[in-house]
Amino acid sequence: MLHLLKARLKHGYQAIPDPLTVGIDPAFPGLPELARDADLTLLNELCPTQAFTPQGLDLGRCIFCGLCSRKYPEMITFTPNYKMAADSREKLIMAPGQTALPKIDFILPRKFRYSFALRSVSAAGCNACEMELGASNNVNFDISRYGVETVASPRHADGLILTGPISRNMADALAETWQAIPEPKYLILCGACALSGGLFAESEASDRAFLKHWQACLYIPGCPAHPLSIISAIVSIMKGS
């Protein structure tokens, strides 16, 4: 018992007082900013996921590997802004010169304002997004303070948070889990793989037909998405940004 108290005292206060405004290590690659004269074709040649479209950088595909910013620091920089999320796939494209993502318009119905239960499905995620999702609920980040919890059964869930590119072997299970969630239900995609297939977009073993049928209400980019990104994104659709 004394050991335990000693250990507890040594730790001090671990929770982040306000995960929505807390600062982050400047080394963190968050929201990218493209220079107005950035050569998107050049950048795209370098990019392992071909995230540079003629309109700009598609955060849905970007895996934040930093290859572009290391080679062409004058064209692109990743700012330590972890607040990156959008309510549609199109809004995730950062055009040259753009400094912020468009506001999230989507807001959940009022009854989810203080309580939003999510069922997580990992469909061939590499366990990085899964661990970050788990970390969102740990003693530091503590997403449950906003009434968000990950539940064991889809029957108890209001939404599904998907990680991973959706492997063929997991496609049926994902569809079945989605089916098991009672209406009204909301789909959240978390991480580059879930958003666009990421590195595995072209894999023969991926089957992303599920996303053709169902529209997600929230897209959280990252590889993996940082817990702070996840928290700020989910809270923004619960309470408005």
Next chain:
Amino acid sequence: MLKAELNYSPCFEPVQPDKLGSFLDRLSELATQGFQPLAFWGTDERLIYALMGKTGELELLCTPFPENLHYPSLTPLFPAFQIFERELYEEYGIVPINHPWLKSVRHPLGGSVKIADYPFLKSASKLIHEVGVGPVHAGVIEPGHFRFLMQGEIVEHLEIQLGYQHRNLLKMLTTGPLAEKMPLAESIAGDTVIAHGTAYCRLVESLAESSPQASDIRALLLEMERVAMHLSTLSALAGDVAYIMGQNLYAALRTTVINSTLSICGSRFGKRALSPGGVNYPLNKTLIDTLKAKMQKCAGQIESTSEAMFACTSLLSRFDDTGKISREEALRFGFTGISAKASGIAVDARADFPIWDYPGFTVQTESSGDVYARAYLRYKEIMQSLIIIQKLLDQIDPSAPILAPVKELTPDKIAISIVEGARGRIVHIARSKDEHSALWYRVIDPSLVNWQALSMAVAGEQVSDFPLCNKSFDLSYCGSDL
């Protein structure tokens, strides 16, 4: 016979195929001499390769596909081959005759068995009931299906069916230039980024016959990853027995450690840190000092937390004697990493095939082979790694170059790279096709072999101890599904 060299992964001319008979004889001979199969696989060249290894010694063998695609299975005598022979059967239809458990592993595209049709072991007795868990589990974890044959509350048999995470990763590693596959290698298992990444980098470097820079930073990141993963496991183990204080303290400590990794490279998991030729981000003096102080503080906190946890009798009564793996079993099945070390086998790639000269390194082991052993061993390894980290931080020169240019690959060479990840020995092997791409690329995550250990550990235990046993091994799904 190849001798492992310090700081260098072997690269050599492809070996000449043996006749099937002498290939199998040699494998048996090596297996009886204490060699473990590090890898055993087939390739599109219609060759079966086998990589056998023992402390500091490696031997690569190879034979053409048997004519009628049948050969006598090695598994009945050397069970360590079981999962490899199943892979071979699934990928190339080569039947190991008398394999006791010839079932599919990953259910890849074009496989004969759909994942939903996996033939589980069934019991004829009415009183044996089944418990099926997964693929979507209760927690936030990767998918897999566990099928228990239960005698009341007691597990008679556990069969683990994976493959849900199969992403066709090996094929993707061989399409396109190999040197540009860094992000893919980091995604083999997102919680083992540095270990798999280092293995990949070293493989590319040796195929290109280039020597890398900043192997001390790599070693540093590797140890930090180990500390973080072990902390995560300890946190989950504490949570599984409702020791909430331990769960939270370890989770917070893990946050500190991975945030330190983030301060080095920008990713909490060490993604984007590595690159063939060295590392992408340097360590400056201030960062080194901060890290030293942080890790020092961490060590004290981990020590006090673990002292409290491993003195808690209610927790120990759950940990002790639960999910035992004997030394003999671990040897026979060729388990690696924590699963082997907790049963008293001193096998660790940091000692056997080191990537950095860990001064005074001794392999930490425990002897009881139960959940307690695996938990306590993790604590011991954490403390050991923290000492190594301090040594590394003392040694790292902030002004040294971090990235060396990597030449083109030497065509038609085979290279092997072995790294001790948090879960155990990671083996990457590839054969270069031309200056850019690989003919084949093989990744052996320790989980692939160690899943069998979980199945064996749970037999005879109450089903309520399953989560505990599962966490004590803490195996990777995507690492073995690839």
Next chain:
Amino acid sequence: MSIGILILLIALIPALWKRSDFFVILWILGSAFLAYEYMEVLYSRSVQDFILMMPEPVGSVSIALNKLSAFFGVIFSLGLPLGMFYGHFYLKEHPSESLGSHLFWLGVMGLSMHCLLWVRHSLIFLMFWELMSLSSFFCVLFSKRENLEAGLNYLITMQLGAVFLIAGFALAYIQSGTFDFSGFEKMNSLPMYLILIGFAFKAGVFPFASWLPQAHPVAPAHVSGIMSSMLVKTGFYGILLIISINHISLLEIGIFCLVFSISAFWAVCHLLNERNLKRVLAYSTVENVGIAGLGVCAGLLGLQANLPNMAMLGFTGAFLHIFFHSIFKAQLFYSSGNILLATGTLDIDEMGALAKGMPRTALMTLVGIMAICALPLTSGFISEFTIFKAMFEVPDAVHLSQILPGLMILGVLAFIGALAIIAFIRIYAIVFLGSPRSPAAENARELGRGIRLPIAVLSLAILITGILPNVALRFVKPLIRWFGLDMAYFAELQSLMSQISYVYLILLALFALLYIIRKLVVKEKRGATWACAYPKVRPRMQSSSITYVQPLAYFLKPFMYKKTRRLKEEGDFTSKVEYDEQHLDAVWDIIVRPLSRAIFKFLSLFSHIHNGKTESYITWSLAFLVLLLIWVVGFR
């Protein structure tokens, strides 16, 4: 004697002609007359008496009813025709060649049960007692040869019980010089104990209850229903008869408490593990007899400790429990009969999801199970509640020696009540819920209306007596008065029961209201059970019967004996996992069986005497004669 008995005698004629319809009609008619007669005795006339003069050594036979026998008589005259009615349909679904003899013995069994209640002469009583045992033995046998072992075991056990009775009756005769029951008053302890043990065999009291779980499962459902709910009660009638006219010392009450407690606990331990549906019910009969017995103990303790309220409550609870048990146990046995007919098995591990194919049977069985678990709204709750209430009076007693047995009963009752709930939840869950464990269970469909009718009637009786307990209280009231118990307290109990009724009715009305509102407001949507997104869920993925009790069995291990057979191929890769276990009846399998085997072995030592040679038989006869001669001469 009585028109009712006469009609029942006539009913044997269509029985021999295999006309079960006429047989049942005559039974209903005869029982109606009998019921009227019993009621009359119970509520108005004090005693109805004939004296029948018979040649010596029988002497004058008193044919008379008192309140006690009339009470049991009402139960029999209501329960038996319903059982026969059920039997009529059961036998239709389950045809047999020996229908005639079966009906005949069924009729004889019922008749002898009634006659037992009328005679007050030990020799004639014994005659009917034997007739009842014999006829029920033939009923159990029905037509199956495999029933023979269990049937014979039953017969032998009954004979053993009869030996005790005969010895007891003989000693009582020596003491009092009369065969009339009046001679039983204030008898010595030895004959009393012998008679009580003799009755305990029939009543199913540990350690003489092992025949019940052996005989009941093999008998056809109507027979096991009648036996378990009524025939067993004749033993209890005998015990009450003796207790009511003799002084019972505190030590003896203590022994009764112990015996009934052990009996109930022993039964519930077996019940927890049992996998044969009917055997579960048979063990539960032993348990419920134990509970009723504990009620009697409470009453006796109340008398002893001079606590009139406790005495009244104890006896009232016991009588109510006897009455209610005869309803819900019959109901459950008939339900189990329907299940057997629908699925062809009694092994609960081959059932499951019967609520889908047999929704009405499921609902009715649920009512029966609620009653047997003593849950509110059912009759079982009322009787056990009364016994519990009696026990709560015990701390008012003066002596510790009176308080302690009372507290023991309280603890035992609470404990076995909890265990019984676990056991029956297990039964209901495995049999009716989940998914079917065998094709037979999957294809099980509801049987015809006729065969469901008796069960429905009994279910209704359970609910009516459960919700309006005063109906039942009025039935036991004359008996309580006859026992000389405090009627003022009884009136208090009655008003308490009417309060319970009001609460029930208000709650039921509220529940109905909420249910209607919910139906109107909530739009229900059903989906498949969540199975971790695994597509191929098998029926085997639900708990088997052993799972429900395994954690509990860990704590009750000393009281549960089991034989297990575990087959798991040792080695690295298992290809076969098999497991089977059998729960042993400690008395039957560990004492009776080995003992009977030993006796058989001993007797077989003499088998060479039986060698078939005429000359040796003549030798044995001569030797016997010589021995006889020596004995006779020697005495001279």
